Amino acid sequence: GAGVSQTPSNKVTEKGKYVELRCDPISGHTALYWYRQSLGQGPEFLIYFQGTGAADDSGLPNDRFFAVRPEGSVSTLKIQRTERGDSAVYLCASSLTSGLGETQYFGPGTRLLVL
Amino acid sequence: QQQVKQSPQSLIVQKGGISIINCAYENTAFDYFPWYQQFPGKGPALLIAIRPDVSEKKEGRFTISFNKSAKQFSLHIMDSQPGDSATYFCAASTGSNYKLTFGKGTLLTVNP
Numbered sequence: 662g663a664g665v666s667q668t669p670s671n672k673v674t675e676k677g678k679y680v681e682l683r684c685d686p687i688s689g690h691t692a693l694y695w696y697r698q699s700l701g702q703g704p705e706f707l708i709y710f711q712g713t714g715a716a717d718d719s720g721l722p723n724d725r726f727f728a729v730r731p732e733g734s735v736s737t738l739k740i741q742r743t744e745r746g747d748s749a750v751y752l753c754a755s756s757l758t759s760g761l762g763e764t765q766y767f768g769p770g771t772r773l774l775v776l
Numbered sequence: 777q778q779q780v781k782q783s784p785q786s787l788i789v790q791k792g793g794i795s796i797i798n799c800a801y802e803n804t805a806f807d808y809f810p811w812y813q814q815f816p817g818k819g820p821a822l823l824i825a826i827r828p829d830v831s832e833k834k835e836g837r838f839t840i841s842f843n844k845s846a847k848q849f850s851l852h853i854m855d856s857q858p859g860d861s862a863t864y865f866c867a868a869s870t871g872s873n874y875k876l877t878f879g880k881g882t883l884l885t886v887n888p
Contacts, residue, residue: 665819694875703782703865703878704820717875752819761871762808762827767819 663687665768667753673774674743682738682771686755693736694754694765695728704752710736711759743775779803782866782879789886795853797882799866802847806868810876811840811851814863823864824851856886 666685674680686693692711696704706720710730718728725743730736740747750772754765781800789795799809810825826833826840826849833840839852853860863883867876 692874696876701881703780703867703880704876706875706877709875720875754819756874759874761869761874762825763874764810764822764825765876767812767821769817769819 665753665755665766667751667768667771669771670769671772671774673776675776676743676745678743678775680740680743680773682740682751682773684736684738684753684755684768686734686736686753687766688734690755690757690766691733692756692759692763692765693730694756695736695738696752696754696767698750698752698770700749707738707751709759716759740773743773745775748773748775779806779877780866780868780879782882784882785880786883787885789856789884791856791858791886791888793856793886795856795860795884795886796850797864797866797884798848798850799879800846800848801868803868803870803877804847805870806877807871808869809840809842809849810867811838812865812867812878814865814881820865853884856884858886858888860884861886 695707698704709717713733728738750770752770754767756763811823812820814820837854842849866879
């Protein structure tokens with residue numbers, strides 16, 4: 662079946678602009694995660710949704726970052742007043758449940774470049 | 777504070793050889809340890825995972841060895857193939873918080 666999809670695949674924006682990154686999880690997966698991967702680094706956790714609610718947003722770096730999942734499926738990561746340091750690959754993952762050991766399936770990521 | 781330390785940063789192996797990647801963790805609450813494989817331009821994909829109640833898990837050419845007392849775990853790739861060339865990440869999570877904490881990755885190159 663279809664995996665996790667993310668759009669756009671690439672996004673170039675200017676410093677100070679607002680961007681939205683979209684994630685379509687695997688159908689039926691209740692848990693959804695956002696990670697950020699800087700060049701040469703491992704993914705870093707941003708936020709985790711169980712259903713519609715953000716169960717853990719401890720990884721969001723500051724209040725310029727916000728994410729929603731209004732119907733418990735698609736999620737949008739929103740970044741206000743983008744900075745050059747926000748440039749990274751933003752990865753979305755989903756899992757069937759949030760149980761320990763549940764496999765997190767990752768999408769291909771959105772490559773964000775802030776000029 | 778880096779909670780999962782991974783080494784080496786890069787590794788070159790000849791075809792047919794054994795690739796070994798090591799990770800060490802600090803948080804004793806971690807109880808799930810997956811390894812992910814990532815090809816350029818793709819998202820990470822789960823390769824194999826282990827819980828701390830076993831010391832070894834094998835799936836095909838891939839084996840995880842786990843040492844709870846040393847807080848270390850490693851990935852062994854037997855009979856390495858050029859198609860295994862990728863970046864490998866170890867990770868860890870706890871039962872109460874399912875977010876994954878990743879190592880910095882190891883770039884594996886398998887020469888033909």
